[in-house]
Amino acid sequence: MKESFIQLLLQKAKDLGCEYADFRYEETEQQNLSVKNEQVEAISNGFDRGFGIRVLKKGYFGFSSSATADEKEAITVLMEAVRIAEASSLIKADPIQLAPVPVHRDKVSSHAIKNPLSVPIAEKMEYLQSATASMKLHEECKIRKASMHARVQYKQFCSTEGTYIEQDRITSGAGIHVLAFGNQDMQIRSYPNSFGGDFSTFGYEFIEQMKLLENGPIIAEEARELVYAPVCEAGEKDIILDGNQLALQVHESIGHPTELDRVFGYEAAYAGTSFLTPDKLFHFQVGSPIVNIVADATIPGALGGFAYDDEGVPGNRVFLVKEGLFVGYLNSRETCWRIGEKPMGSMRADSFSRIPIIRMTSINLEPGDKTVQELISGIEDGLWLSGIKSWSIDDRRLNFQFATEIAREIKQGKLGKIVKNPTYIGETPTFWKSCDGIANREFWHVWGVPNCGKGQPTQIMTVSHGTAPARFRNIKVGVAK
């Protein structure tokens, strides 16, 4: 929308007694393609646009939004937002204060080379069809799927403090999976990751480098082998988590509990709270001394990366865990000053119609100094676990249970046979304190996660996690019946 009109609108918010207001307009075009057993399964395109207005009046927030992006509607929506803020004040509470931030005026371009929406559909479908054909190896491999996602977004942010930012962002992703049936069982294998594959803010070049066709036969072979494999036995073992599974472990047990809105109870009735209470900041050992975890929105191509968040705060790199010590939170302008911190830029909304809330950026486990072979050779009796299958963690993010698609035994420092239905269970600090080896940067990869759910109404956010395989000692495995 025209900047001159937005400025007038925000001035009107001030005239209505608001101490602060911001306006966010978004246009998003996206495409989802999927192929099943070499046949077209789904092709869909979408275009959304609309705006949201957030106002702060006498210490209370109000927010409203509309998909009718015209000036008359914008005035109506502003009035609704102000009325909602006034209604909030019917329950007296400490007024909301926003930490000061520098004013920015900027225009940010996407760093994608090839716009994925410009690549002909026929070319993309052919690629996906070939990818499912590459998994057609065995009679057991009955369901073979490939999918691709492309998204092009323009975002405009303007605040009463004078910040005006325009950002372009492209998202690309793809993946394959195969379901094998046999031996009265069903097993799944995915590449490069479960639940749609891998995602990034690079362009179509990211998908071209994925090597789906080369990896299709490998996962098809593994899926077939899994249906006939023995079940993972219960016990206590040393384990190595592959990078894709470790990304989820970081996400659930470190990413979510460091969200400061959860800590203050804003998500309590829905997504839960956090065991990382403010008294633990700089005083609590959450992992072993080799565990370093950062929130880094500045990595090119990372799905959780961005130039500015939806409060106009620049993306940053900050430590959450340093040498195992809990040292930082993901925060917002509303929450950061309460613990004596500055805004670090993690407020995002999943669409124009939603209010920004604290979200993970790219939450990365920093690489270690080992090779994967060195990690394996340090285990007498253990398991190597790969491929996200199932996850669950309590509402304070302490008690977790994960299942992976595949496991391989490790005996006397060597990888052995495949076992199926592997699970592992633990408590967050105990688990991270048992980490005694992390693979080096050569094995490190930033995994794009497109489906992080949080907030009411539910918002699905794109985040990412940089990880390399890591080793954990004495972990309880094989708990599923």
Added chain:
Amino acid sequence: MITLTQCKDLSQRIASRVDAEQYEVILYHTTEALTRFANSSIHQNVQSHESEIQLRLIKGLHSSVTKTSDLSEEGLDWLVRHSQEQLKNSAPMNEPIQLPSSGETIVSDSPKQDRSDAFKEPEYRARIVSQVCEEANKNAVRAFGSFSTTQQALFVMNSNHTVAYNESTQAQLISQMMQDSSSGFAQSTASHIQMIEADRVKRESVDLCLRGRNPRDLEPGEYEVVLLPEAVEDILSMIAHMGFSTVAIQEGRSFLSGKQHQQVFDQKLTLSDFCHHSLQADLPFDFEGVPKQKVEMIQNGIFRSFVTDSKWAAKLQIPNTGHALMAPNPFGPFPLHMVVETTGDASLAELIQQVKKGVLITRFWYANPIHPKMGTCTGLTRDGTFLIENGRIAYPIRNLRYTDNLVDMMNSIQVMTREKRFYNGMVVPAMHCRSMRFVSQAPQS
């Protein structure tokens, strides 16, 4: 809210520009308002107005699905242009699509629509939230939760003379009371805002929180369980997710695959998809505009039937039950209005009285399937877990993680309550089951 006349006008404008053998237009409008509270004050208060129009085109074996939130002339142009381009460039499917022809215009006139001013007022929501917070303050606990209202309109039209339009409303109050060592949860969901049971919700959530103070340990293992209605919904929604998708059943991915007309659950369980149940949200047609039929999926524990849409009805040569989701829909037809039909004959107190040693569960959290074909799942208890001994609630216990086969669990139903509640799209009673397997306890902070 978008009216039937506006929907017809928009769809006609689209239809006049379309070049295809068949077309389908779906229009969807939602106004959603939500007041969220934490630490006994409002911290988030929002509203949104969202519209979307989706166009499906079919020509031979080619099809396209395109949607936009932009209902302007420019937006409609984009929609038709992209749909046509996609139709031209898409690869052929292996099966033809025939859009349904219902032969009638369905215009829902359901009484389950709240047109009161209160439904739209942020001040009304704030007043109810204020009462919940006052109850918390009186009892020295803190209130968390949300009060939301949703107005929706859905319109479906296709080139085979199907026209369907429905408006609906829903309000929901969720209260979670917390203090240092415990929490309590209660909710009320209804089509009319005045039907929200705010007094019950605040009373029950405070009561569970106060009773839950200083929880003790319980050794993990297999226990009898009494599940409150919200916990039953959590379990049945996981079972539905793992097993009730028609595509999953046909492809052999479901625990129901190959078991039609066999005893799968305890004979006390009868489960239907029935959108016209008095407690259900009334949506009388599916996303292809086909009237929804009542489908008795589980009858006295026997897997009788599954839901269909136009594609699966044609493929399997059986009637279309009207359970299509929005195209393109790789997930297939799915029951969205499940009702536990079994009429129990007990009260909650009577359920508890029957338990020698067991666990009372308010609700579950973060359930996730481990092996859908086997029916294995994991999750945790939350917001009020208690040990029952000799027919009485003995003391609160820490939250427990279950990892269990939920099909086996639903084979151990003992008794259900007369009273049922509507929660997350399902009508459910409280339930006493003979066995649930817990594998660990959630730790103290």
